Amino acid sequence: MSSQSKPARYHHGDLRAALLRQARALLEAEGPAALSMREIARRVGVAAPSAYHHFPGLDAIAVALAEEGFAELAQRLDTAPTNDKGQLAGTGLAYVRFALDNPGLYRMMFGEGFTASSQEGQSLKQLRQRAYERVLSGLRKRLPEEEVETAALFLWSLVHGLSLLMVDGRIERPDDSEAMIMSVLRLAGTGLPSSVNPPSANDPH
Structure with missing residues (x-):
């Protein structure tokens, strides 16, 4: 399940693109219902507030x-x-x-x-x-x-x-x-x- 996968280590770069890559991977693996800002941020290796800085919510990512x-x-x-x-x-x-x-x-x-x-x-x-x-x-x-x-x-x-x-x-x-x-x-x-x-x-x- 997504909660058991290890988050990536995020280094300086394009955080928005990294969030989208992980959102797309999660989408293909588990479907739209599995998408959450917290899980996407966790997979990238950043705190959820950092994700909200680029996307105000799931609709924006979608x-x-x-x-x-x-x-x-x-x-x-x-x-x-x-x-x-x-x-x-x-x-x-x-x-x-x-x-x-x-x-x-x-x-x-x-x-x-x-x-x-x-x-x-x-x-x-x-x-x-x-x-x-x-x-x-x-x-x-x-x-x-x-x-x-x-x-x-x-x-x-x-x-x-x-x-x-x-x-x-x-x-x-x-x-x-x-x-x-x-x-x-x-x-x-x-x-x-x-x-x-x-x-x-x-x-x-």
Whole structure:
């Protein structure tokens, strides 16, 4: 348990960054419920008042972690492979990989573990929008402008839902998870096969 781990010895440096590193490690190891200012400070090796000097409370740490997460997600999406046709399977794969690599952080980025009002900061909104713009820019190469927002919402819903299903263990991960993810993403681009579409009203069968 976290109370039994030995605190790090903190030396002069960036205390804020050290607190965030330990908060993120604790988040990934034990989830949002385990976060506490006292435990984070203990892990860094400083007294709790020193932590409060940089973060007034847990919500402030949660927002900083969420900002860090969205910045990293946007960077992954920016460097995901694409082509001049705006195909987004690589972007979607990068998104799901990020969630699988950082399950606790990913949940926190979307509000788990801190109050809704804490998510309304301008910096957090801008970082979230930067990740979203990566999807929009790809779709603009393929679709009329009036269809882009709806398509982007569809794709974000798809990768977010798939990410959470895998993070939470709701679907069994095959040995080749990447192939499964890509199959789902390609299906989003091509549409469901006609054999699984519901019959029309005029279909005698």
